[in-house]
Amino acid sequence: MSALDSDTQAQQHLLAVVERYREEKCAELLERADEQARQLVRQAYAEARSRAQRGIADVRLHYRHKIAAAQARQQTRMRQQRQHDNSALLASLWEPLRAAILSRWQQPGARREWIDALLRTAAAKLLDSSWTIEHPADWPQAEQDALRTRLGEVRVSFAPQAGIAAGLRIRAGGACVDGSVDGLLKDRAHIESLLLAGLIERCNKQLSDCPSL
Numbered sequence: 567m568s569a570l571d572s573d574t575q576a577q578q579h580l581l582a583v584v585e586r587y588r589e590e591k592c593a594e595l596l597e598r599a600d601e602q603a604r605q606l607v608r609q610a611y612a613e614a615r616s617r618a619q620r621g622i623a624d625v626r627l628h629y630r631h632k633i634a635a636a637q638a639r640q641q642t643r644m645r646q647q648r649q650h651d652n653s654a655l656l657a658s659l660w661e662p663l664r665a666a667i668l669s670r671w672q673q674p675g676a677r678r679e680w681i682d683a684l685l686r687t688a689a690a691k692l693l694d695s696s697w698t699i700e701h702p703a704d705w706p707q708a709e710q711d712a713l714r715t716r717l718g719e720v721r722v723s724f725a726p727q728a729g730i731a732a733g734l735r736i737r738a739g740g741a742c743v744d745g746s747v748d749g750l751l752k753d754r755a756h757i758e759s760l761l762l763a764g765l766i767e768r769c770n771k772q773l774s775d776c777p778s779l
Contacts, residue, residue, distance in 0.1 A: 652762060655765075660754075663751075663757075663761070664747065664751060667732060667750065670732075671731075671733060677709075680733060680745070681745075683745075684733070684736065684743065685716075685717075687743050688738075688743045691741065692736065692741055693741075694738040695720050695738075696720070696723075696738060696739070697717070697720055697721065697722050697723070697737070698723050698724075698725055698737045699713070699725065699735070700725045700726075700727045700735040700737070701724060701725070701726060701734050702732060703726040703728055710724050729748075730747075732746065732747040733750065734746065
């Protein structure tokens with residue numbers, strides 16, 4: 567083999583080595599580029615999913631707030647309606663209540679119980695022993711005389727009042743125990759709260775007595 571052939575073979579071998587090196591480096595670079603591309607895709611997907619999740623969470627939070635606000639408004643309307651209904655109901659009961667109290671005064675037995683309870687309250691609260699008893703104009707004289715006898719050492723004067731439809735009002739030393747129908751009904755707010763509580767208790771009892779399905 568001539569020196570020329572030997573140099574040619576050496577050059578071809580060197581070129582082959584260079585070509586393999588180039589191919590290997592290209593393959594390595596392509597693989598690295600592919601990995602970087604896949605990583606970028608994964609990152610982009612993760613970021614997109616995170617943004618989507620945050621977006622979904624924001625939407626859910628927004629609608630939760632809207633639902634909570636709507637529920638609060640509904641509860642307010644229901645509470646206002648319930649208060650309106652209760653007020654209307656209690657207003658409708660006020661005159662029947664007064665009529666029932668007046669009716670009790672017309673019954674001798676109930677009238678005596680009424681007066682007895684009033685006298686116990688007056689004896690506990692009034693320090694002065696001189697009483698002025700204001701009463702309905704049609705209160706029987708016989709009952710006035712019987713009451714004077716019952717009170718014993720208490721000095722009693724009777725004063726008929728056109729404005730008293732039922733019950734008695736006892737005054738002594740600047741103090742007053744008002745057992746008239748108007749005095750009994752004076753604290754309307756308290757009486758209405760008692761009426762409402764009684765109605766609620768009665769309704770609850772009726773519901774509990776109903777057979778379950």
